[in-house]
Amino acid sequence: MGSLRTAGTARCLALPESSSTYLLQELKMIWDEVGQEENERERILEELEQECQEVYRRKVNSANMLRIQLHQALAESEAEFTNLLLSLGERSFPGRPEKMNGTLKEQLNSITPALQEMQMKKEARLKQFTEVQTEVQRIASEIAGRSENEVVTVNEDDLSLKKLEEHQSELQRLKREKGDRLCKVEEYKVLICNFAKIMGMDPSNVLASVHPSLLIGANEQQKKNISDDILNKLNTMVQQLKEEKNHRLEKLHSLGKALANLWNILDTAMEERQPYGQINIFSLTSANGMLGPGSLRLEKIQQIESEVQRLDQLKASKMKELFIKKKAEIEEICKISHMDVPYQTEMDNIMELIMSGDVDHDNLLKTMDGYIYKTKEEATSRKEIMDKVEKWITSCDEERWLEEYSRDERRYSVSRGAHRHLKRAERARIIANKIPGLVELLIEKTEIWEHGRKKIFYYDELPLLEMLKQYMLTLKEKEEERCRQRD
Incomplete structure (x- = not known):
């Protein structure tokens, strides 16, 4: 029985067999020499057998754990490879072996290069996504007027080229929108600067009041705030400046006309007009005319306004003189x-208003100018008749002289100048003979004038038509008298 146990123990420890056998034999020799008891020998051999089994068990467990780890690593690699394919939106990968043959280590070694390549591809794709989405978020923040402190989060579950193209398309759209907004901002800035310069304002202060980012240099355009709020504020500022410009221009036009009117009324010397000559030119230009820097400066308009007020006060003090004139x-x-x-009567009432100070000077002058115009029109309508009346009066003077000359008994005596009187008498006789025809023509034209105007034609407060008819009656009586005298 001891030999069998020895043989079994030897089989159990047969790695290598020659060494274990030799050691067992050496142990047996020692035991024999020592006189080791058989029971003790059995116990020791059993212990050796148990220890040998424990060593084998540990080695088997260790080998089994390695196999499990390799299976798990292989499964994880295949799962990761599959996830990477799905994440990158690819159906297959050329570097991946189609069939997994060989040992677990061989299979794992065969898939590892393809997996590493896919991981590198994912990292590159992830970098592209991060860059594109970061740029999208930055431009979107500028357009929305938000801060750029938000962290970009990339969805690693979908890193496909299709998704990347969607983000790139969104980026291109945002870039175009940003470009349009930057152009709009620049247009607004140019308008604001032009309006500000014309009105003598500091464009920088006006732009800063809208938003400080508008003062950033061209090399930092990407940091500009181009949100809807900024565009609305810029548009509002442009409208406000445009309205202010139009208001000042209208005021300048009004002041320029008032100034020119006052100069004409007061006969202002050219030396006094000279400092305001350019303003008068501006007042005559259209609202769309070109205006230089500072043309509508508030101080300049206030200066003109003060001058108009001064001249208006001066005009008020001279109104009585102007009215009398x-x-x-x-x-x-x-x-x-x-x-x-x-x-x-109307002019007497105006005089009373002037003395009381309760009168609109501009309306007064317009009223007087209207009276002058109507008076001139009346005089013009009378001119033809008045010319003939003057001719008639002159003819009557000649006629009276002829009558006096005819009664002079010495008219035929030889004296100095007698021949001249004779010649004048001949002329006077010709003129006198034409008087009846002239008076009849005057009567006809006077009647036409009175009928057209529906009023009496007065000459030095006397009705001209009655004067003419009375004269014709007198002529008739004279003619009858002369006839009686001849008979």
């Missing part, structure tokens, strides 16, 4: 035309 002009026209002064 215009009234005298009307009276002179009436005197030359031998007609009554019209609007006498």
Whole structure:
């Protein structure tokens, strides 16, 4: 029985067999020499057998764990490879072996290069996604007016080229929108600068009041705020400046016309007009005309406004003098035309208003200018008749001289100048003979004038038509008298 156990123990320890056999034999020799008991020998051999089994078990377990790990690593690699294919949106990968043959290590070694290549491809794709999405978020933040502190999160479950193209398309759309918005911002800035310069404002201060980012240099355009809020504020500022410009331009036009009117009324010397000559030119230009820098500066408009107020006060102090001058002009026209002064009552009322100070000076001058115009029109309508009246009066003077000359008994005496009187008498006789025809023509034209105007034609406060008819009656009586005398 001891030999069998020895043989079994030897089989159990037969790795290598020669060494274990030799050691067992050496142990047996020692035991024999020592006189080791058989029971003790059995116990020791059993212990050796148990220890040998434990060593084998540990080695088997270790080998089994390695096999499990290799199976798990292989499964994980295949799963990761499959996930990478799905994530990258690819159906297959050329570097991946179609059939897995050989040992587990061989299979794992065969899939590892393809997996590493796929991982590198994923990293490259992930970098592309990160760059594109970061740029998309940055431009979207600029357009939305948000800060750029948000962290970009890439969905690693979908890194397909289709998804990347979608992000790239979105990026291109945002870039175009950004470009359009930057162009719009620049257009607004140019308009604001032009309006500000024309009105003598600092464009930088105006732009800064909208948003500080508008003052960033061209090399930092990407940092500009181009949100809807900024565009709306810029548009509002442009509209405000445009309205202010139009308001100032209208005010300048009004002041320029008022200034020119006052200069004409007050007969202002050219030396006094010179400092405001350019303003007067501006007042005559259209609203769409070209205006230089500072043309509508508030201080300049206020200066003109002060000058208009000063001249207006001066005009008020000279209004009585201006009124008297215009009234005298009307009276002179009436005197030359031998007609009554019209609007006498109205002008007396205006004079009372001037003395009381309760009068609109501009309306007063317009009223007086209207009276002058109507008086001149009246005088013009009377001119043809007045010319003939003057001719008639001159003819009557000649006729009276002829009558006096005819009664002079010495008219035929030889004296100095007698021949001249004879010649004048001949001329006077010719003129006198034409008087009846002239008076009849005057009567006809006067009747036409009165019928057209529906009023009486007065000459020095006397009805001209009655004067003419009375004269014709007198002529008739004279002619009858002369006939009686001849008979």
